[in-house]
Amino acid sequence: MKRQLRLGVLASGRGSNLQAIVNACEAGQINAVVAIVISDVAEAYALERGRRYGIEAAFIDSTRHRTRNDFDAAVLDLLRKRDVELVCLAGYMRLLSPSFVEAYKNRIMNIHPALLPAFPGLHVQRKALQYGLKFSGCTVHFVDEGVDTGPIIIQAVVPVLDNDTEEDLSARILAYEHRIYPRAIQLFAEGRLEIRGRRVLCHGTDTPQQQEKQAWGAINP
Incomplete structure (x- = not known):
């Protein structure tokens, strides 16, 4: 079996598209694995969806970061540490900084x-x-x-x-x-x-x- 693509999913809400991605991975429709779910909203149901499947789920508090670049740097740090190859936005309500887009150029989907x-x-x-x-x-x-x-x-x-x-x-x-x-x-x-x-x-x-x-x-x- 080919090596599975490592996905990082960013979501701000209920995460129904995250669920569709997880379902497709489990059904073998996607040769991939969701390595981490990240949200900027502590109560986002997407985080709970991830935990139900044993996926690491991380909340990053934007109020603890002075600028958008600082926040995105924290997100990028988690993605890189989990060896994420493709970033999938699933109802993510933040605009990505140019530095984020450049870091994963042509490897971010929405x-x-x-x-x-x-x-x-x-x-x-x-x-x-x-x-x-x-x-x-x-x-x-x-x-x-x-x-x-x-x-x-x-x-x-x-x-x-x-x-x-x-x-x-x-x-x-x-x-x-x-x-x-x-x-x-x-x-x-x-x-x-x-x-x-x-x-x-x-x-x-x-x-x-x-x-x-x-x-x-x-x-x-």
Whole structure:
């Protein structure tokens, strides 16, 4: 069996995407192991999720660090000591400093509940409804120094229904997040992703039909 990729998951909330990653690791869908879960919120349920699976779970108190760089340095120290190779953001509500992004350049992923580059940032389901979109979705992308501006790996399309509330749409999108995030991680673990400028190419998808399925996570409705 190939050596397992070592993941570090950063989360600020309940950690449902962390759960999806752990489930996929345990099911053999990802050749990886979550080495550590780190949160900037002491009561984040993501930490409890990690502990339930015997994963080290660490809270780092931002009030004990004077600057964002100082805080990120503490996070980086833990990641490096656990030999983390890929950092996965799962509802992490802090912007990463340029020094953090550089330390793990092209080795940080994020999941965003919209079809980037549309609607970066927060409250994206509200914006989708306000704009009257017929389709929304979610995006896994590499992280750069901007806000949800990094190269796109996989997207999934989710319909917006006429009677949707923010909560309805969020829940429908979340189900797809839990499917495409593990897939993106496995592609990384297999060494199949190549970044060329703003494009992420997936090697091993030879035909246009295979490329189309890969780009959309093979799950678009």
